Amino acid sequence: MIELSKILEAISISLHVSFVSTLFGFFLSIFFGYLIGTREFHFKKYIISILGSLTSIPPVCAGLVVYLIISRSGPLGWMQLLYTPSAMIIAQFIIIFPIMTTLIINYIEQEYPQLREELLSYGASQKDILMLMITNQKSIYLTIALIGFGRAISEYGAAAIVGGSIDHVTRNMTAMIALETAKGNIMVGVSLGAILISLSLIISFGINYFKKND
Amino acid sequence: MIKLKNVDYQIDQKIILQSINLNIEQGRTTVIMGKNGSGKSTLLKLLNHIIQPTSGLIQSYLKNPIPMLFQKPLILKNTVSYNYQILQKIKKFKINTSWFDQFKLSALEDQKMNSLSGGEKQKLFLARLMSFDQSTLFLDEPNQSLDLESEKLLAKLLLLEKKNKTIILTLHDFEMAKKIGDYFIYLENGKILLQENKQQFFDHFSS
Numbered sequence: 531m532i533e534l535s536k537i538l539e540a541i542s543i544s545l546h547v548s549f550v551s552t553l554f555g556f557f558l559s560i561f562f563g564y565l566i567g568t569r570e571f572h573f574k575k576y577i578i579s580i581l582g583s584l585t586s587i588p589p590v591c592a593g594l595v596v597y598l599i600i601s602r603s604g605p606l607g608w609m610q611l612l613y614t615p616s617a618m619i620i621a622q623f624i625i626i627f628p629i630m631t632t633l634i635i636n637y638i639e640q641e642y643p644q645l646r647e648e649l650l651s652y653g654a655s656q657k658d659i660l661m662l663m664i665t666n667q668k669s670i671y672l673t674i675a676l677i678g679f680g681r682a683i684s685e686y687g688a689a690a691i692v693g694g695s696i697d698h699v700t701r702n703m704t705a706m707i708a709l710e711t712a713k714g715n716i717m718v719g720v721s722l723g724a725i726l727i728s729l730s731l732i733i734s735f736g737i738n739y740f741k742k743n744d
Numbered sequence: 745m746i747k748l749k750n751v752d753y754q755i756d757q758k759i760i761l762q763s764i765n766l767n768i769e770q771g772r773t774t775v776i777m778g779k780n781g782s783g784k785s786t787l788l789k790l791l792n793h794i795i796q797p798t799s800g801l802i803q804s805y806l807k808n809p810i811p812m813l814f815q816k817p818l819i820l821k822n823t824v825s826y827n828y829q830i831l832q833k834i835k836k837f838k839i840n841t842s843w844f845d846q847f848k849l850s851a852l853e854d855q856k857m858n859s860l861s862g863g864e865k866q867k868l869f870l871a872r873l874m875s876f877d878q879s880t881l882f883l884d885e886p887n888q889s890l891d892l893e894s895e896k897l898l899a900k901l902l903l904l905e906k907k908n909k910t911i912i913l914t915l916h917d918f919e920m921a922k923k924i925g926d927y928f929i930y931l932e933n934g935k936i937l938l939q940e941n942k943q944q945f946f947d948h949f950s951s
Contacts, residue, residue, distance in 0.1 A: 644818075666820050
């Protein structure tokens with residue numbers, strides 16, 4: 531029977547990797563979301579539609595792309611990232627970044643033009659406008675962060691390809707569920723599955739809570 | 745004076761305003777009327793430099809945009825007093841609380857914005873704008889969502905303001921327009937159909 535410490539370790543790896551990838555995804559998607567959403571430039575429509583298409587990128591494909599880049603013969607092979615938590619973070623980031631950025635752009639394109647017109651009439655600077663947009667709708671950002679985290683923690687394919695499911699290092703919850711189920715340890719798989727579902731439910735409740743209380 | 749010469753405005757090939765020639769004199773109340781989608785709000789924004797014309801010339805005694813009442817004003821998720829004061833922090837103007845007091849908004853100060861009715865919100869937006877002592881007022885449908893009593897109060901306050909201010913506003917309500925307006929512009933499909941003083945303007949609609 532599998533030890534409890536191994537299960538806790540898988541949970542900890544999952545939480546750590548997903549938290550870091552969400553953190554990077556969150557700040558970079560806010561930066562690029564605002565950059566794209568508040569400006570008019572050539573190819574803007576194309577960039578938005580490419581990001582939109584990438585929201586549904588199959589995790590396995592994202593993992594494959596990262597694998598090709600960081601594998602020993604790839605352009606970043608010298609960094610020796612393959613089969614490390616960092617590789618899993620990069621793969622998860624590639625999956626969640628387009629989702630979070632698209633959501634932020636949608637929000638900005640809805641709110642910004644009107645807000646900008648009125649605030650400019652009051653002599654507000656671009657910085658004032660952006661600060662008001664961020665502080666006025668905190669729940670939107672928390673919701674976007676939770677959506678990103680939920681997607682990151684529940685994906686399997688990408689992290690498995692670039693993480694390699696190495697015991698104590700890169701074996702996260704989803705990898706352990708797949709492995710233990712394949713080995714016939716159905717109960718461990720079911721228990722970990724229940725924990726994962728619980729985390730998803732907590733995230734979903736969190737999203738609803740922020741929406742209601744903002 | 746604000747002068748518009750052959751002003752056109754379009755968004756993504758859609759013509760919103762076309763061949764607008766207009767003189768708006770200081771010190772009088774100009775009412776812009778017309779059906780929904782006729783271009784009233786766009787004209788008001790052009791007059792206040794919020795947007796720039798696609799073609800044509802605007803000459804104005806105002807060099808920059810000034811705070812105005814928008815049709816869908818800014819609502820921040822917080823209390824009434826926060827929404828009242830936040831723009832004053834940006835503009836850093838001397839605050840005039842007379843409209844805030846007249847509309848009895850102090851009773852609502854601590855309430856959240858989402859608990860207010862449309863009329864209460866509109867009173868707050870009006871009070872917020874009027875907290876800035878400006879000699880020119882741009883008001884986009886100032887009486888929207890107001891009940892009869894509040895509308896009467898608004899007309900009374902505007903009649904007081906018009907004594908020493910230039911007021912440019914859009915309205916649908918002919919009664920109110922007649923009460924406070926000096927000069928009238930009627931827009932249809934982005935073009936000026938009429939621009940006349942009160943007597944001539946209302947003669948058109950009574951005949």
